[in-house]
Amino acid sequence: MSEFNLLFRKRIGLQIQEELNFSHLDLILEKTAKNIPFENLCIMKNKTQGITRENLISKLLVKNEGGLCYELNSLLYLFLLEHGFNVRLSRGVVYDNVTQKYPTFGRTHVTILLTHNEETYLVDTGFGANLPLRAVPLTGVLISSSNGEFRIEKKDTEYGDYVLLIKLKHKDTNWRIGYAFDSNDIISDVSEFNEIQTIIAEHEESPFNKNPLITQLTDEGNKTLTNSSFTQWVNGVVTKEVIDEIRYKELAKQHFGL
Incomplete structure (x- = not known):
């Protein structure tokens, strides 16, 4: 077992001897969500580093910090990839439910698409408090978890061909848009997300460079x-x-x- 594998399991509290397959995804997602915080402190302190496998491991698993979507989902992607899952990274745009529109400063959300038995699922551990905690099928089937209800709608937008819809437990009475994403976006090199980190850190409309x-x-x-x-x-x-x-x-x- 690789050092990365051991460090990731230790960080989320997953047993060393636990073998992983599709049926373990719920457990992995819940443990990751409850042990690695979503946070922007490096952005606020102007202490960002390049997005690489080594830097992600150092930041999230050695220093035990948290991160934003492009860090959290990149790390989970690398972990799932190491365990033989058919995964790829994809970019999307988070919907602003206050202004009722998508922001225009770029596709800055990163998520994971996983294919199992010829069916594709959305897997996300980098969406703050809005996490499904389950793999959500692109077929539109409703998924329930301790955090609420989630489903995906096939809908063409300028930001992709699918939309994640969410209804958080105790918080939402109606469905709302989480984000749009592109299922045809194929990303395998996490260094591509340096562009996202730059936008998040520097753009005047970024919500993550104002306050911790x-x-x-x-x-x-x-x-x-x-x-x-x-x-x-x-x-x-x-x-x-x-x-x-x-x-x-x-x-x-x-x-x-x-």
């Missing part, structure tokens, strides 16, 4: 930390604490190990 953000799913819901508030969802009940910089640093370490 850390979010992670938990067994009871999820928790989100910014430099001004700490929000927790526990079994459908939300609490929000207004915080200062000292409290922010305390909570980042206590709840996220950062």
Whole structure:
């Protein structure tokens, strides 16, 4: 077993002797979501590095930091690839449900497409608190998890040919668009995402270069930390604490190990 394999399993709490196949995907996705936070701290600190296999391993598995979609899904892609899964990376655009439109600064979301028994699935561990925690088939079949309901709609847009629809548990009463993605987009080299990292770090419309953000799913819901508030969802009940910089640093370490 490779050092990368061992480090990834240790980070998410997966047993060393556990053999992995398609039936284990749910377990992998849940453990990854609950152990590696979605966060933009390197962007905020202007301490980004090139997107390479070695740098991803160092950042997420050795230093035990979190990351954004292009880091989290790239790492999971490499792990699944090492275990013989038929996977490829794809780019998409996250929908802005406030303005009711797609942003125009680029296809900056990265997700994974996995093919099993001639059926293709969306696999995503880099979508903040909106994670399906399951492989979602491109056929449109509804998938339920502890985080809500998810399905994919075949729909041609200028950003791709499919759309992920989500209805989060305790949060959404109606379906909403998560993101559009291109199933024909074939990416196998994670270095292509250096372009995305540059856009995320530098573009004036990027939502991730304004303020620090850390979010992670938990067994009871999820928790989100910014430099001004700490929000927790526990079994459908939300609490929000207004915080200062000292409290922010305390909570980042206590709840996220950062």
